[in-house]
Amino acid sequence: MTKQVQQLDRVIIRFAGDSGDGMQLTGDRFTAETAEFGNDLSTLPNFPAEIRAPAGTLPGVSSFQLHFADHDILTPGDAPNVLVAMNPAALKANLADLPRGADIIANSDEFTKRNLAKVGYEVNPLEDESLSEWRVHSVPLTSLTVKALEEFDISKKDAERAKNMFALGLLSWLYHRPVEATIKFIQAKFAKKPDIAKSNVAAFNAGWNYGETTEAFSVSYEIKPAKLAPGLYRNISGNQALAYGLIAASVQSGLPLFLGSYPITPASDILHELSKHKRFGIRTFQAEDEIAGVGAALGAAFGGALGVTTTSGPGVALKAETVGLAVTTELPLIVVDVQRAGPSTGMPTKTEQTDLLMALYGRNGESPIPVVAPATPSDCFDIALEAARIALKYRTPVMLLSDGYLANGSEPWKLPEAAELPDISVDFATTPNGEDGTTFLPFKRDTETLARPWAVPGTAGLEHRIGGIEKADGTGNISYDPNNHDLMVRLRQAKIDGIEVPDLEVDDPSGNAKVLVLGWGSTYGPIAAAIRRVRRSGGQVAQAHLRHLNPFPKNIGEVLKSYDKVLLPEINLGQLALLLRARFLVDIISYNRVRGLPFKAEELAGVIQDVIDSE
Amino acid sequence: MSESLNGKGLALIPKAEGKQTLKDFKSDQEVRWCPGCGDYAILAAVQSFMPELGIKRENTVFVSGIGCSSRFPYYMNTYGFHSIHGRAPAIATGLAASRPDLSVWVITGDGDALSIGGNHLIHALRRNVNLNILLFNNRIYGLTKGQYSPTSEVGKITKSTPMGSLDRPFNPISLAIGAEAGFVARTLDSDRKHLQSVLREAAAHRGTSLVEIYQNCNIFNDGAFDPMKDPATRDLITVKLEHGQPIVFGDQAVRLAPTGGVEVVPRDAVKEEEILVHDVHNPDPSLAFALSRLDEPAFQHVPIGIFRSVDRPSYDQLMSEQLAAATAQKSRGDLNDLLRGGDTWRIN
Numbered sequence: 001m002t003k004q005v006q007q008l009d010r011v012i013i014r015f016a017g018d019s020g021d022g023m024q025l026t027g028d029r030f031t032a033e034t035a036e037f038g039n040d041l042s043t044l045p046n047f048p049a050e051i052r053a054p055a056g057t058l059p060g061v062s063s064f065q066l067h068f069a070d071h072d073i074l075t076p077g078d079a080p081n082v083l084v085a086m087n088p089a090a091l092k093a094n095l096a097d098l099p100r101g102a103d104i105i106a107n108s109d110e111f112t113k114r115n116l117a118k119v120g121y122e123v124n125p126l127e128d129e130s131l132s133e134w135r136v137h138s139v140p141l142t143s144l145t146v147k148a149l150e151e152f153d154i155s156k157k158d159a160e161r162a163k164n165m166f167a168l169g170l171l172s173w174l175y176h177r178p179v180e181a182t183i184k185f186i187q188a189k190f191a192k193k194p195d196i197a198k199s200n201v202a203a204f205n206a207g208w209n210y211g212e213t214t215e216a217f218s219v220s221y222e223i224k225p226a227k228l229a230p231g232l233y234r235n236i237s238g239n240q241a242l243a244y245g246l247i248a249a250s251v252q253s254g255l256p257l258f259l260g261s262y263p264i265t266p267a268s269d270i271l272h273e274l275s276k277h278k279r280f281g282i283r284t285f286q287a288e289d290e291i292a293g294v295g296a297a298l299g300a301a302f303g304g305a306l307g308v309t310t311t312s313g314p315g316v317a318l319k320a321e322t323v324g325l326a327v328t329t330e331l332p333l334i335v336v337d338v339q340r341a342g343p344s345t346g347m348p349t350k351t352e353q354t355d356l357l358m359a360l361y362g363r364n365g366e367s368p369i370p371v372v373a374p375a376t377p378s379d380c381f382d383i384a385l386e387a388a389r390i391a392l393k394y395r396t397p398v399m400l401l402s403d404g405y406l407a408n409g410s411e412p413w414k415l416p417e418a419a420e421l422p423d424i425s426v427d428f429a430t431t432p433n434g435e436d437g438t439t440f441l442p443f444k445r446d447t448e449t450l451a452r453p454w455a456v457p458g459t460a461g462l463e464h465r466i467g468g469i470e471k472a473d474g475t476g477n478i479s480y481d482p483n484n485h486d487l488m489v490r491l492r493q494a495k496i497d498g499i500e501v502p503d504l505e506v507d508d509p510s511g512n513a514k515v516l517v518l519g520w521g522s523t524y525g526p527i528a529a530a531i532r533r534v535r536r537s538g539g540q541v542a543q544a545h546l547r548h549l550n551p552f553p554k555n556i557g558e559v560l561k562s563y564d565k566v567l568l569p570e571i572n573l574g575q576l577a578l579l580l581r582a583r584f585l586v587d588i589i590s591y592n593r594v595r596g597l598p599f600k601a602e603e604l605a606g607v608i609q610d611v612i613d614s615e
Numbered sequence: 616m617s618e619s620l621n622g623k624g625l626a627l628i629p630k631a632e633g634k635q636t637l638k639d640f641k642s643d644q645e646v647r648w649c650p651g652c653g654d655y656a657i658l659a660a661v662q663s664f665m666p667e668l669g670i671k672r673e674n675t676v677f678v679s680g681i682g683c684s685s686r687f688p689y690y691m692n693t694y695g696f697h698s699i700h701g702r703a704p705a706i707a708t709g710l711a712a713s714r715p716d717l718s719v720w721v722i723t724g725d726g727d728a729l730s731i732g733g734n735h736l737i738h739a740l741r742r743n744v745n746l747n748i749l750l751f752n753n754r755i756y757g758l759t760k761g762q763y764s765p766t767s768e769v770g771k772i773t774k775s776t777p778m779g780s781l782d783r784p785f786n787p788i789s790l791a792i793g794a795e796a797g798f799v800a801r802t803l804d805s806d807r808k809h810l811q812s813v814l815r816e817a818a819a820h821r822g823t824s825l826v827e828i829y830q831n832c833n834i835f836n837d838g839a840f841d842p843m844k845d846p847a848t849r850d851l852i853t854v855k856l857e858h859g860q861p862i863v864f865g866d867q868a869v870r871l872a873p874t875g876g877v878e879v880v881p882r883d884a885v886k887e888e889e890i891l892v893h894d895v896h897n898p899d900p901s902l903a904f905a906l907s908r909l910d911e912p913a914f915q916h917v918p919i920g921i922f923r924s925v926d927r928p929s930y931d932q933l934m935s936e937q938l939a940a941a942t943a944q945k946s947r948g949d950l951n952d953l954l955r956g957g958d959t960w961r962i963n
Contacts, residue, residue, distance in 0.1 A: 032958055181958060225962075234959045244954060251950045258713045260705075278941035280948035283713055283934055287705065288738035295702045295735075296709030299678070302696055303714040325699055415959070418950040457694040457710075457717050458629075460673040465642070465689050467697025468681075477644065478689065 003212075004219045010069030011175065011223060012077035015167070016094050017086030017107075019052050019062045022164040027064025029168055029185060033177035035235040035412055038225030039068040042525065043237075043410045044076035044598070049265065049348040056110075056118045061093040070224040074525040074532075076409060078600040084167055086110060086141070089119045100133045105170070107163065109142035137216055141166055148206035152199045162203035169207025176222050179208065231414040238377035238406035239266070241413065242336065243273035245384025247280050249334075250306050252385065253392055253424045257282045258305040260296035262289055265348040266404045267312040267338040290318035294335065298322055301331045302466075304428060304456035306388060310336040312404075313346060316355055317362070323397050324363040327492065329466045330443075330452045332391035332398075334384075339403040341596045350596025351404035353521050353571040357578070359399040360550055366489045368496040370394070371549040373401040375524035378413035380406060383547060389424045394499055395451040401549070403571075405522045405598045429453035429462055440464055442476040450495035497551050504553040508542035509535070515612050516563035518588075520546040520576055523569055523599060530604030539612050549576070552583070560586045567591060567611050569604055623821040623926070624745065627715045628670045635666040642692040648683060653804035653830035657751065658690055664811045665693075668718070668818055675718045678707040680727035683758050684751035684830070687722040701732025704739035704748065711744045712931045718818065721748040726756050729765040729785050740796035743822040744930040747814075750787055750827045751804075755836035767836075788907035788922055791825045792900050798824035799903065800921040804831060805844055809855075809919065816921055822929040842914045854909060856920030861890040862906075864916065869909070876905040879916050895924040 017023045034041050044065040053060030067077035082103040085091040087110040111124050126138045145166040149159040190197035211217050250257035261271045275284040287293035294309040301307030316337045326333045339355045341347035359371045370390050374383035387398045432440045442464040443452050455462035472479035519527045524545050531543050568577050569591040577588040591607050640662045648654045675693040679685035681700035688695030698706045703721045711719040728736045728750050756762040762775040770779035791799045798820040802813040817824035829840045842848045851865040862869040868890045872878035903923040910917040
């Protein structure tokens with residue numbers, strides 16, 4: 001039988017199964033194959049915080065969505081074209097997101113009476129008419145896998161566990177993915193268990209062959225490589241890019257990196273990644289708690305290291321006091337907050353943009369700090385370097401606001417050349433700066449940046465004491481003088497306000513837009529995708545995206561005032577809008593959803609169109 | 616210096632070129648403790664002791680938390696960091712772990728180290744970063760004006776406990792030994808000679824050293840340690856622990872008790888060989904712990920001196936070794952190689 005090959009320009013696949021089914025791994029591998037093939041792509045893992053919720057239940061469903069295309073894309077996609085459902089729970093949890101006509105590949109072996117009952121199906125949906133709006137491919141994935149592995153000397157349980165590789169093989173056939181790298185990956189992953197390695201490779205091949213031979217799939221699909229800018233690419237997640245950015249900052253500043261951190265979802269992967277790279281002189285310290293993590297980073301910064309701490313959610317609250325100490329001692333420090341749904345424990349694996357006001361104001365006293373936020377997973381690399389530049393140049397803690405969506409999502413990244421990265425080296429103080437030529441004044445500022453000298457222990461003649469008590473301007477002696485305090489409060493503020501940041505760029509191809517859509521952080525992709533849709537249907541709309549939240553780019557007020565309407569979608573209840581209204585007296589049209597998920601392009605396109613139409 | 620305390624704590628710290636004096640270590644800051652505070656005696660003892668270490672002053676750092684004692688760094692003409700209540704061990708850990716060439720001293724009090732900072736203290740001790748922690752124990756909150764502390768005796772009448780405090784105090788020595796500290800000692804603010812001898816050994820120990828210093832707060836808890844200072848009682852209750860020596864004081868001696876602990880018995884009622892001989896290097900901390908319980912209930916017999924001094928690799932040392940091993944295995948990291956390390960593809 002000759003099978004038909006159909007050309008598509010883009011596809012959104014969601015792999016869904018039980019937490020123990022290996023859906024994240026399956027998604028990662030399919031992504032790697034897709035990256036190798038040369039499609040543009042964007043991914044969205046979505047998993048429960050529980051490591052193993054009860055098997056077969058709705059809370060235990062873990063999924064991985066991948067959007068890939070023959071052109072450049074901006075989001076993991078709104079709605080899947082294909083759902084791979086490894087059990088009834090995975091079907092039930094994801095069905096509402098599936099548009100009519102989408103494909104469902106369901107593992108029919110798992111649709112047993114018991115599993116159906118667990119999620120409240122009275123009748124098997126694969127066998128009645130309830131799924132008639134979709135194209136259902138009912139495939140006995142488990143039993144096909146077990147049968148394919150009969151010859152292997154492995155337990156039935158191990159054979160069944162390879163069903164995700166069978167599914168991956170089938171999908172790889174269906175979308176013409178290159179398979180060699182996955183086979184190598186499996187062999188490497190199970191290098192110490194050769195039987196498991198061989199059986200997983202066999203399951204993967206069996207899945208491929210099943211697609212090739214079965215009549216259940218008569219069509220396969222081709223999605224041509226995307227025409228991206230020339231260069232060398234790799235696929236990268238936000239957390240990995242952020243870790244690499246911090247390493248780059250260490251190399252580009254010439255300072256050893258010290259990470260003090262306490263494990264917390266979804267920031268832990270940065271700690272894991274940096275721990276692997278000791279060859280770069282990186283010291284990673286898993287502290288006893290969040291406070292010790294940031295404390296150790298600040299202590300290392302006092303000693304001349306590039307001090308970094310990474311956290312999320314409630315961890316940021318715990319670090320607040322130490323960030324305040326870094327503000328008043330004016331030492332460089334990078335605080336990475338991978339925002340997650342709150343308050344309190346909230347939803348650890350879900351994304352949110354709700355820590356902006358906390359980053360800016362969540363400390364006692366007048367305690368200004370710079371805040372930056374990456375726009376995409378690969379931008380986490382650049383923003384880490386930028387955070388380091390600001391921290392080192394201005395001797396200040398910097399808050400870097402990533403989020404769960406960027407942290408775990410991935411996209412192709414055009415690799416920079418190390419030689420082209422900015423030089424962010426700093427000069428330590430080495431000689432006394434007092435007028436008498438012998439005194440060292442730890443709080444005598446650089447007249448341009450207002451930064452104070454960074455004199456590290458081991459430097460003779462510059463012995464000095466710093467701390468949390470208010471310091472006299474210049475000498476750094478303890479001071480309770482009212483006028484001095486007023487001066488120091490204003491100097492610390494002026495230093496942050498004076499940080500040089502690039503102007504806000506506006507994308508307005510027609511030049512006639514009356515509506516500006518402003519965003520910050522991870523909403524970049526969905527907003528840009530929505531704007532494309534609106535423009536395609538003839539709408540005129542401008543887009544601008546903030547990476548610097550404090551200080552704002554100098555031209556932001558002017559930009560805001562040059563549009564009739566400013567729409568600001570945020571995954572919070574309007575935190576940036578509050579700041580902009582207060583600062584620039586510009587009305588902002590807020591669009592807020594706080595569902596723990598990124599915006600959908602279609603949803604935002606509708607909102608933008610409504611704002612345009614209401615002119 | 617005893618034979619195994621061979622100065623390793625200072626081995627990586629650059630030596631001073633010329634001779635240093637007490638004056639070199641005095642900062643120009645006005646000392647602002649209450650007149651008569653025990654902190655003055657400790658400060659003077661530390662300032663006069665530092666020169667003999669023979670290390671560069673600029674490679675010496677004093678880190679403190681919050682409380683009366685934590686003002687200490689301002690008065691030392693070294694590098695200093697007056698940090699956050701309870702967090703000095705954490706801040707000092709980052710500093711010492713990333714700079715093995717520094718001699719890092721943590722100055723803390725009973726509230727700072729044992730209440731708000733208890734977690735950091737026990738983790739510093741188990742981790743064994745090269746730090747010297749001086750815990751000024753005055754058994755009261757001074758800076759907040761006189762509330763009871765985690766080392767105050769049960770029933771302490773203070774502003775916050777008008778009918779007496781209810782909670783049992785920590786014994787800092789027992790706590791430190793329980794946390795598997797490598798070096799644990801106790802001394803007294805008023806006994807400069809003893810204090811300096813203990814500091815000498817603490818500095819020489821590589822890893823975390825904990826020195827509890829009984830310190831008199833003459834405003835809010837005056838006389839707390841008087842029985843150990845009064846010539847009439849001093850020698851009867853102070854148990855001076857000395858390595859290799861039988862533990863005797865006044866006309867009493869210490870021996871193993873049938874309960875598994877140790878007990879005080881009249882000296883003339885025991886045979887010489889029954890008297891416990893102090894061994895600071897005993898790898899088993901049980902006896903050191905038992906000795907730390909001797910002063911329960913308070914001030915019948917109070918051991919001072921070094922309870923335990925056991926060598927094990929310090930955290931900063933091990934951390935440096937991992938970095939060196941990783942680099943030796945391959946080479947120093949290269950940024951371009953790192954970025955291109957995963958699966959890559961080229962678009963032309």
